[in-house]
Amino acid sequence: MARYPDSLIDLIRERIDLLELVGRRVALKKQGTAWLGLCPFHNEKTPSFSVRPDKGYKCFGCGAGGDAFKFLMQTKGIGFAEAVEELAAMSGVPLPRDAHAEDPEMVRRAEHRRQILALLAEVREFYQKSLSAPGGQRARHYLTQRGLKPETVQQEKLGYAPAGWNALLDRFGGGEAAVELLEAAGLVTRKAAGERPYDRFRDRIVFPIHDLKGHCVGFGGRLMGPGEPKYLNSPETDVFQKGKLLYGLETAREAIRKEGSVLVVEGYMDRLSLVDQGVLPVVATLGTAMTPDHLRLLWQQTRKIHFCFDGDAAGEKAAWKALEMFFDGLESDHHAAFLFLPPGEDPDQVVRREGAAGFARRISGGIAPIDFLIRRLGEGLNGTEPEGRAALMHRAKPLLAKVKDPLLRELYLQTLGQRLQIPHAFAPVSPRVDDPAPYVAPRPTRRSQPLRPVVAGRTLAAAQRNHEQALLALILRHPRLMREREEELSRLPLENAQLSALLTELIERARASDDPIGHGTTEWFSSPELTRCAQEVLAAEEVSPELVDQEFAGCLISVHVKSLRRERMQLMRRIDLEGDGDHALTIRCRALKLEEQRVLGQKIIRDEGR
Ligand SMILES: [Zn+2]
Incomplete structure (x- = not known):
């Protein structure tokens, strides 16, 4: 990453209109020499966020403060170099070419990438226009039927890939180089090498997928009627790796920062329904299982993840995989909760019935990782018996051993131990109200019964x-x-x-x-x-x-x-x-x-x- 001289940074800072930059996100009112507004970094009802165009911004509520660079970094969750690039472009200050600019191979690859991204941006626009064109009538009808508001369709840049085999080829495929680029972008495909190319997405609703810089890097496509596959993604390309991309992450970033958490669902339509109903911030895997890269990506943005899964066997299985990933390499200050929907229902159905507030209640009622672990590993075990508890502990060991931070691992073990003393985590036991005799010396505890301390139905x-x-x-x-x-x-x-x-x-x-x-x-x-x-x-x-x-x-x-x-x-x-x-x-x-x-x-x- 290029390093920029201070003089250049100063020049950009000088040319940027801080008030305008901040004003894009915060409604400001003049008060004396400063401008006041509601802080974008914490929730508040009375303004404590102050901007002085010549000095910077400062929040007296949460302490956030800094200059234009800092503001962009904080609101967008980007690094300093990215903030410099963006503000340089905004203020018209040319940046020196970066250190890699001299390597011809790097230049070629960077150029190729730029061409792919430019093409994808054009195609996204083409799909959007196709949706509002006469040929997109059935697609528009479908989206209305699914209950999506026109604003959501617009804001999420949803589109329609026309029927037929050559819509993109006809429009963007003039010449061999152009066809190659379409192929490199994952937009056309062939039955076999050397055979005629044809459009990958045909007669589908398309969901553009963006990287963290806001570039369209690929699409997900959904059939409106019967057929297979129901969902289709762009293939892996130079710019599209579905294991490292989350649908909606770029747009959700600001809300993630504000809320301090994120909700993860499994599919495009699930996320869209929730966004449509005002549940924020929410991202989705691209109809695929969660990967460790997804998790890393999310931890970069937030300290708390709410996982949402369907309440069926498949959802439970996916949740378990997410839990394993959660524990693997877990750091302190990482929090998660698991939300399971009623069996047979998806987020779309639940949010339409219960509204954003109802769904938010479900989110806050999600269960802690350790409780999910006990529920799942405790299946078939008798929690009232020391042997059952010991078996569960043994089952949990390999999982908790993955937690890298020793202190955190210890705390999880402690918590697990405490939870295991709560009988209702397992089969119910008959409650006894009489006080257990507290002074009886404990029997020698054997290794096979490490979790003996429960006293007859009372913890x-x-x-x-x-x-x-x-x-x-x-x-x-x-x-x-x-x-x-x-x-x-x-x-x-x-x-x-x-x-x-x-x-x-x-x-x-x-x-x-x-x-x-x-x-x-x-x-x-x-x-x-x-x-x-x-x-x-x-x-x-x-x-x-x-x-x-x-x-x-x-x-x-x-x-x-x-x-x-x-x-x-x-x-x-x-x-x-x-x-x-x-x-x-x-x-x-x-x-x-x-x-x-x-x-x-x-x-x-x-x-x-x-
Ligand atoms: Zn604040």
Whole structure:
């Protein structure tokens, strides 16, 4: 990529009318020396986006800011070099030829590519005109029947490839070189080398496919009546590789940036229906399976992908492939959700029935990758049995092992472990409301049963939280307890994040004040959430005064034991997945186990002394 001298950049910046450039995307109103508008980079109702033609732009809401180059890069998702090219063309500043310009082969190939792109642009226009010509009447009728608005047809540059074998050849095929170019662009084909060429797309609705620069690089074509194949794509050419192209990505880019996410569907018409109904931003694979290149392309644009699949076996299979790709080489800050439509329905039917708002609700109700994984891998397994859980863990291992970031992999394993304790992920179990006996020492856990912690229909997390809650309730009512056991409490890891925050704040207060609870004040805690949390905790039943100390000691031990157990389970999952080369993890596991028994021993002694 050519590097441009600063003087040239300055010249372009000087010549560009920033107000005009920004004004193409943002409605601006003059206010003092600046112009104000709604920020294109975040959603807002009152303008905090300000432009000063001589200085640049700045958003006081989200902090976006910069010059003309930055604006183009941010709104279009392009690189600096591309922004320079575009603004140079806009301002009429000639750019020096790039470094490759001297290589004759490069020059020839670049020229050939340019010719193909120019031809495709002309053909796109030809198809568009054919749609509105008398011969395109049936195609227009078809699109109306499918419910597409004329604006959508226009905006998406849909066209019609006329019937017959020679429409393009007649129009663009004068001379051998022209026919060769049509062939190189994938627009005409032959039964065999040397035989007569004929048009590839005949009597079809055509969907132009664009690259990220907005060049038309190929077409998808759909039959209106019966016949095979229903959909036809351009063949692979110098400019068209369907595994690296997504339908609608170029037009969706701005909306992707604004929304921070993208919806991916499987076909042309699915995407068009959604766009037509105002569901944004949405892209489609070209009627083919998702590829790792598609995924890379999308990650360049966004951190969150919503995958939409039909609710049939084929959709489930495609979704699974997407999930495998999602985990493969997954980076932190990549998010996905899987949306499955009702069986037998496609996005078109659903959005026409439920509207954009209904579809948006479905999008936000998509399931997380880990839940999809559990649902799919848990098929045929009994989730109430340790063996079922272990089997699922084993099935999930190879998949999660693909996650490259070790921390992320660990987090997924943790989440999987937590999810596996939720019985309804599998066959339903009869709910039991009685409290599980919390102080029973766990049976020695064998490797074949790594996921034992579920207690008879109640999750460990729930039982755990109850003891954590009870502990906090005692402290809130009897602050002296905290002073007596401050050391121990400050080292005690709670599972519930909010209770943990509450405890931390209480301990800090206890160090600074005699009345850490701040009796008589309602807004004592640093946030309304914590205040609410404290109120919830205090809603629990009070313990009779003579039992307070005993209860407190019991809760403390219970929470302690469970935190040790939690840590040990996480280690075991790690050993299960990664193995333990130098036995460090196994040794740590044993130490935790001993510690657990020691703490439980206190409990037994305490109980005997009752
Ligand atoms: Zn902003």
